[in-house]
Amino acid sequence: MNNRFNQLIQYNLSGLGCWLTVIFLALFLGSVGLGWVVNGFLLLLGFLLLLPILIIWGLQWWLKRNLIQDHCPVCSYEFTGFNNTEFNCPNCNEPLEVISGRFSRITPPGTIDVNAVEVKAISLEENTDSSTS
Numbered sequence: 001m002n003n004r005f006n007q008l009i010q011y012n013l014s015g016l017g018c019w020l021t022v023i024f025l026a027l028f029l030g031s032v033g034l035g036w037v038v039n040g041f042l043l044l045l046g047f048l049l050l051l052p053i054l055i056i057w058g059l060q061w062w063l064k065r066n067l068i069q070d071h072c073p074v075c076s077y078e079f080t081g082f083n084n085t086e087f088n089c090p091n092c093n094e095p096l097e098v099i100s101g102r103f104s105r106i107t108p109p110g111t112i113d114v115n116a117v118e119v120k121a122i123s124l125e126e127n128t129d130s131s132t133s
């Protein structure tokens, strides 16, 4: 137990020593006249730290601009789609596109309605045929 605690302290001290070495190295380089190396390194470090934040921020901005949540015009199922893309409704499989922030059907509305009626008529006929025979 005590031994483990000592190991923990040693580990922490080695970590601290590492940082102290970096700081001393930075001070040494600065005093020698290579301060620009330290500045460049710090600039790079800051850039590397800022880069993921910038990427996430940019991605969120892009998603806000391009993700559109709306209702399917056919089955009024609510889902999200990308702007300026063509996609199918996940509920009724209707091909849709985004026009000025709203989902709209690619095919003319009349044709799909007629097709749906035809499918229903065929299935009804089949049912009546099977019941009579």
Ligand SMILES: [Zn+2]
Residues within 6 Å of the ligand: 072, 073, 074, 075, 076, 077, 089, 090, 091, 092, 093, 094
């Ligand atoms: Zn739909």
